[in-house]
Amino acid sequence: MxxxxxxxxxxxxxxxxxxxxxxxxxxxxxxxxxxxxxxxxxxxxxxxxxxxxxxxxxxxxxxxxxxxxxxxxxxxxxxxxxxxxxxxxxxxxxxxxxxxxxxxxxxxxxxxxxxxxxxxxxxxxxxxxxxxxxxxxxxxxxxxxxxxxxxxxxxxxxxxxxxxxxxxxxxxxxxxxxxxxxxxxxxxxxxxxxxxxxxxxxxxxxxxxxxxxxxxxxxxxxxxxQDAWEIPEFGQEASPRRASLEIASLRKAISDAAHAPMLLRSNRSQLALAFAGNENFCSAYERGTATPDHVIRTKGKPLLGRDVSAYAEAYEDYFQRNAAKCEGGVNLSMLDPAPRLVLDPELGLLTAGRKVADCIIASAIAEHTMDIIQRTDALGGYDPVGEHDLFLMEYWELEQAKLKTTGPPPVFAGEVALVTGSFSGIGKACVDAFRSRGATIGGIDLESADGALDYLPLVADVTDFDAVEAAIGSIVDAFGGLDMLVLNAGLFPPTQRLGEIDDETWSKTIAVNLDANQRLLRLCYPFLKLSPNGGRVVVVGSKNVPAPGPGAAAYSASKAAMTQLARVAALEWASDGIRVNVLHPNSVFDTNLWANGILEKRAEAYEMTVDQYKRRNLLQEEVFSSDVAEAAAEFCGPRFAKTTGAQLPVDGGEDRVV
Ligand SMILES: [Zn+2]
Structure with a gap:
C-alpha cells in the first residue's frame, strides 16, 4: 500500500x-x-x-x-x-x-x-x-x-x-x-x-x-x-479475436430484458478471459459482491455465458423469494432483471449500463472482485454476504436514491450512433446533436479528433473496407452495437463540365459518395437489425439531387444514386424495423468545402456580397451545419418513428425544389 x-x-x-x-x-x-x-x-x-x-x-x-x-x-x-x-x-x-x-x-x-x-x-x-x-x-x-x-x-x-x-x-x-x-x-x-x-x-x-x-x-x-496475495500476472493486451455480431446479439438480449437500450462494453484483457474461462472462479462470483453497495452497480451476480432470459427468470425468482421475506415487501417493485456483468469464456468480461460511465464503473468493480476471488481461493474460498442481505441492500431506498437522476433519461440513452466524416462540418455537428440527446458516438474520419467517454473518434478512410470494418469492430467492443448510422462523409470535386470531366475525378467521387456508403450500409445492416429500438439510417444527400447544378456532374450523380440506394434500403429493411431517411441540405457554408476563398469567389461570380450569397434562398436565412444535424437527430428520434424513405430539404427554401 x-x-x-x-x-x-x-x-x-x-x-x-x-x-x-x-x-x-x-x-x-x-x-x-x-x-x-x-x-x-x-x-x-x-x-x-x-x-x-x-x-x-x-x-x-x-x-x-x-x-x-x-x-x-x-x-x-x-x-x-x-x-x-x-x-x-x-x-x-x-x-x-x-x-x-x-x-x-x-x-x-x-x-x-x-x-x-x-x-x-x-x-x-x-x-x-x-x-x-x-x-x-x-x-x-x-x-x-x-x-x-x-x-x-x-x-x-x-x-x-x-x-x-x-x-x-x-x-x-x-x-x-x-x-x-x-x-x-x-x-x-x-x-x-x-x-x-x-x-x-x-x-x-x-x-x-x-x-x-x-x-x-x-x-x-x-x-x-498465507501465499494468497500473488495472483498470476496478466497483461492487458486484448485478444485479437473479434466477435462483434455475437456481442451485438448479447446486447440486444440484455436490452430486451431491461426494456431499454443498454450499452455493453467488452473487456477481453487476459485477466478477464482467464477468469471467465475458469468455472470455479465464475461460480464463486455468483455468491455475491465483495462489498454490499456494489450490488447497485453490478447486481448480485454476473451472467455466466449468454442465456439472458434464464438470468432474467432467475432474477425474478430471487426478487419474489426475498421480497416475501421483507416487511412491506409486497410494496417493492422489481428493478429490471437484466445482468450488468457477463462472464463468457470466449468474450471475456462484458459490462452493461445505460451510460458508458456505468459500464466503466461496473468493469472496474468486476476487475477488483476477480482479484479478490482469486486471492480467497487459497484460503478456503470466497464467502461474501448472503443473498438476502444483498437483496436488502439492492432494494434499500437509500441506495436506489443514489442512482436516481432528475427527470426522464435523454432520448438516445443507451444508444450508439456511427457518424462518418465526423471531424468537421455537418458530421461534427451531428456528433454534437446526437450526444446532446444522450447517444454514444463512434466517429469515422480521415482526421483524428479528441475522444470522450461517450465519443470514440476513429481514423479511417471510408473507401478502405478493412479499415471501416475494423472501426465498426472497435465501436462494438466499446459500446456493444450500432443503432444509428449517419452517412455524411462526402467529396465535392472542383467544377468540371461534362465535356472536360476526367476519369479520376469521376471515379473518386463515386467511390466516396456512393461505393463507400453502399459498403457501410452492408457492413452495418446486421448490427442495425439488432438495435433494441430499431435501426435508423440518415443519408446526407444534397439539393443537387432534386435540383442539379451545371459543372457538378459527378457530385450530383453520386448523390442521386445514393438517394436511390437509400430508398431501396428503406424498402428492403422496413421489415427489420430499420428506418432510412435522406436529408438534402444546400448552401451549408460552415464546412470545409467552402474554405480557402471558394465562398468569396462564388459570391463574386454571382455579383453578390458573401452575406447575400449565403442567404440566397427563399427564406433568406443562412443554413448552418447544426440545422442539418438537428434534422438528422430528429429523423432518428421518436417524432419520426413512423417515417421511412423520406427526403427532407434543409436549404432555407429553394424555388427549384419547392
Ligand atoms: Zn461502506
Missing part, C-alpha cells in the same frame, strides 16, 4: 479551507486509489466546533455528502450535521433509515448541504476527530472468507474491533456505538466490518489516513504470508 501523503499539498488545502481542507485532502488520497474505494464508495468525516449566527459554539460533524466521489470531493461535498442531534438519535431504541436521513438532512447547518452519507451516525459515534471508511481490496479479501473473523484477528491482532455483518444505516451505527461503549479503547486504530470494509480514525487527518494505509497494509502482508 502506498502512503500518498504530501506535506505541500496538505498545507495548500489547509490554507484554503482549514481543517475541512485537510479532510478534503486525505479523502482525495483515499479516492485516488482504486484498491481502496471504487465508484463513489467509502466515506470520511471530521468533527469541528463552529460559531453559529447567535455566536454559540456548535459541534458539527462534516461528513461526505451522498453523490460525491472521494477522488474529486470539494469542501462543498461535506454536509455539516449537528453532533448533539446525531448522538441523541443513537439513543433511540430503533429508527428507520428513511427517518434517519430526514433527521440528518434537517439538522445540517447549510440549507444547500448535500444529503449526509447513510453512514453518518457511525462516524458520529466514534470519539475521534477524523474518521475514514473504505472497502479496501485486501481487507474485503480477508473479511469475505468463511473464517473471516478469526483471520482478521490473525491479520490485525488487537489493533481493531471486528464487527459482524450488519446492514449499513441506523442498525449498523447503533450496533457499533454499543460495541464501542463496551469495548472501545483509545489505542484502537480502527474497526473491521466483516463482509463490508474498514474504518480508521485519529486525532488529525494524517493520523487517520496513515492508520488506514497501515491497516490495509497489515491485511496485504497477512495475505502474502
Amino acid at each position: 502506498n502512503n500518498l501523503w504530501n506535506d505541500e499539498e496538505a498545507a495548500r488545502l489547509k490554507a484554503r479551507d482549514g481543517e475541512l481542507g485537510l479532510r478534503v485532502y486525505t479523502s482525495r488520497l483515499l479516492g485516488a486509489d482504486e484498491s481502496l474505494v471504487l465508484a463513489g464508495g467509502g466515506n470520511t468525516s471530521v468533527k469541528l466546533t463552529e460559531k453559529n449566527v447567535l455566536g454559540q459554539e456548535v459541534e458539527l460533524l462534516y461528513v461526505k455528502g451522498s453523490g460525491w466521489d472521494l477522488a474529486t470531493i470539494e469542501a462543498a461535498g461535506f454536509a455539516g450535521v449537528r453532533m448533539d442531534h446525531c448522538l441523541n438519535l443513537l439513543e433511540l431504541p430503533e429508527l428507520s433509515d428513511a427517518v434517519m436521513v430526514n433527521e440528518l438532512k434537517t439538522h445540517c447547518t447549510l440549507a444547500s448541504a448535500p444529503t449526509p452519507s447513510v453512514e453518518t451516525l457511525l462516524h458520529a459515534c466514534l470519539p475521534f476527530k477524523y474518521v475514514d471508511h473504505t472497502h479496501a481490496d485486501a481487507v474485503v479479501t480477508v473479511t469475505n472468507l468463511a473464517d473471516g473473523e478469526a483471520r482478521c484477528r490473525e491479520a490485525f491482532g488487537d489493533r481493531v474491533l471486528v464487527i459482524p455483518y450488519v446492514m449499513p444505516g441506523y442498525d449498523l451505527a447503533k450496533y457499533c456505538a454499543e460495541v464501542w461503549k463496551r469495548d472501545g479503547r483509545a489505542d484502537l486504530l480502527g474497526l473491521v466490518l466483516l463482509k463490508h470494509g474498514i474504518f480508521s480514525f485519529g486525532e488529525d487527518a494524517r493520523q487517520s489516513y496513515d492508520r488506514m494505509i497501515d491497516l490495509v497494509d497489515l491485511a496485504e502482508q497477512y495475505l502474502r504470508e
